[in-house]
Amino acid sequence: MNTSIDSITLVHPDDWHLHLRDGAHLAAVVGHTAAQFARAIVMPNLKSPVTTVALARDYRERILAARPKAGAGATFEPLMTLYLTDNTSAAEVAAAKASGFVHALKYYPAGATTNSDAGVTQLERAFPALAAMEKHGLPLLLHGEVTTPGVDVFDRERVFVDSVFAEVRRHFPALRVVFEHITTREAAQVVTEAPANVAATITAHHLLYNRNAIFQGGVRPHYYCLPVLKREEHRRALVAAATSGSAKFFLGTDSAPHPRHLKEHACGCAGCYTAHAALELYAEAFDAAGALDKLEAFASFHGADFYRLQRNTGTVTLQRMPWQVPAEFTFGSETLVPLRAGESLAWKLA
Numbered sequence: 001m002n003t004s005i006d007s008i009t010l011v012h013p014d015d016w017h018l019h020l021r022d023g024a025h026l027a028a029v030v031g032h033t034a035a036q037f038a039r040a041i042v043m044p045n046l047k048s049p050v051t052t053v054a055l056a057r058d059y060r061e062r063i064l065a066a067r068p069k070a071g072a073g074a075t076f077e078p079l080m081t082l083y084l085t086d087n088t089s090a091a092e093v094a095a096a097k098a099s100g101f102v103h104a105l106k107y108y109p110a111g112a113t114t115n116s117d118a119g120v121t122q123l124e125r126a127f128p129a130l131a132a133m134e135k136h137g138l139p140l141l142l143h144g145e146v147t148t149p150g151v152d153v154f155d156r157e158r159v160f161v162d163s164v165f166a167e168v169r170r171h172f173p174a175l176r177v178v179f180e181h182i183t184t185r186e187a188a189q190v191v192t193e194a195p196a197n198v199a200a201t202i203t204a205h206h207l208l209y210n211r212n213a214i215f216q217g218g219v220r221p222h223y224y225c226l227p228v229l230k231r232e233e234h235r236r237a238l239v240a241a242a243t244s245g246s247a248k249f250f251l252g253t254d255s256a257p258h259p260r261h262l263k264e265h266a267c268g269c270a271g272c273y274t275a276h277a278a279l280e281l282y283a284e285a286f287d288a289a290g291a292l293d294k295l296e297a298f299a300s301f302h303g304a305d306f307y308r309l310q311r312n313t314g315t316v317t318l319q320r321m322p323w324q325v326p327a328e329f330t331f332g333s334e335t336l337v338p339l340r341a342g343e344s345l346a347w348k349l350a
């Protein structure tokens with residue numbers, strides 16, 4: 001890696017947590033990710049969730065068909081995941097492993113987030129699938145929040161650490177686990193202290209913002225995602241983890257597009273759209289921490305190593321060159337408001 005003040009070159013990075021949606025929405029966003037990343041772990045929470053290898057095969061074909069036809073993005077590779085339910089069988093897990101294109105299964109607590117109604121209602125119900133995943137070496141990706149009605153929304157992840165996460169670790173110590181989009185000091189700490197089969201993704205927006213962003217001068221729905229932004233002390237803990245050089249932490253944007261009218265709504269959807277400027281946003285966060293030299297391993301090495309995939313070979317270059325993010329993008333017949341819409345970013349992908 002070559003670092004100077006105004007330019008940084010990285011081995012081609014991957015996004016280890018991405019929502020691409022489907023149909024016209026997929027077609028609208030896949031180019032952004034393909035322009036930046038060689039591969040991405042694609043989340044399975046479609047309106048009708050991707051619960052089987054057959055559904056994942058079809059979804060993968062639709063993503064490949066929607067990729068840019070020319071240029072760097074034409075070789076973008078979607079890495080598929082299955083949506084874990086109470087009924088996911090050990091046989092489906094074995095088929096997932098054998099497929100070669102399913103790389104993990106995703107745990108959503110039922111009701112926790114966008115399209116999670118088919119998620120796991122009680123961890124025990126997923127034990128047969130988890131045992132099979134441990135046996136076959138397929139990672140479990142955790143949306144790490146409890147949905148217990150009495151638990152404060154800002155405490156959902158912290159409580160998850162001591163309950164569901166602890167239970168997964170106790171029953172399946174050899175299972176490879178990714179604690180997705182961590183947002184708290186407690187999650188960063190438990191991952192740091194765990195053995196090498198436990199890792200975490202961190203989003204750019206959780207590195208850049210604390211929960212004040214949601215309320216600055218009025219309610220700002222485009223900063224609302226799940227797990228919700230936390231206090232400044234937590235943001236600092238995430239920056240420390242991401243820039244620590246630890247192989248347990250890697251890039252996962254959780255870029256989660258929703259149409260403008262459903263974000264700016266009386267009951268607005270959770271999710272920040274960051275795919276349009278993902279590397280630029282991470283560069284800003286690492287730069288602010290004086291840790292640009294740690295960006296390459298976080299973005300390009302740790303995730304591939306954890307997933308036991310080859311590291312990429314090409315490179316990308318970021319330049320310090322202010323530019324203005326568009327106010328919105330076309331999103332099928334709707335529009336999509338990206339993070340930092342209409343505002344300036346300091347870094348630009350060359």
Ligand code: NCD
Binds near residue numbers: 225
């Ligand atoms: C994601 C989405 O919209 O699919 N939303 C979000 O706020 N992160 C779901 C998720 O990752 O929890």
Ligand code: ZN
Binds near residue numbers: 143180181226227
């Ligand atoms: Zn999630």
Ligand code: ZN
Binds near residue numbers: 018019043181254256
């Ligand atoms: Zn997500």
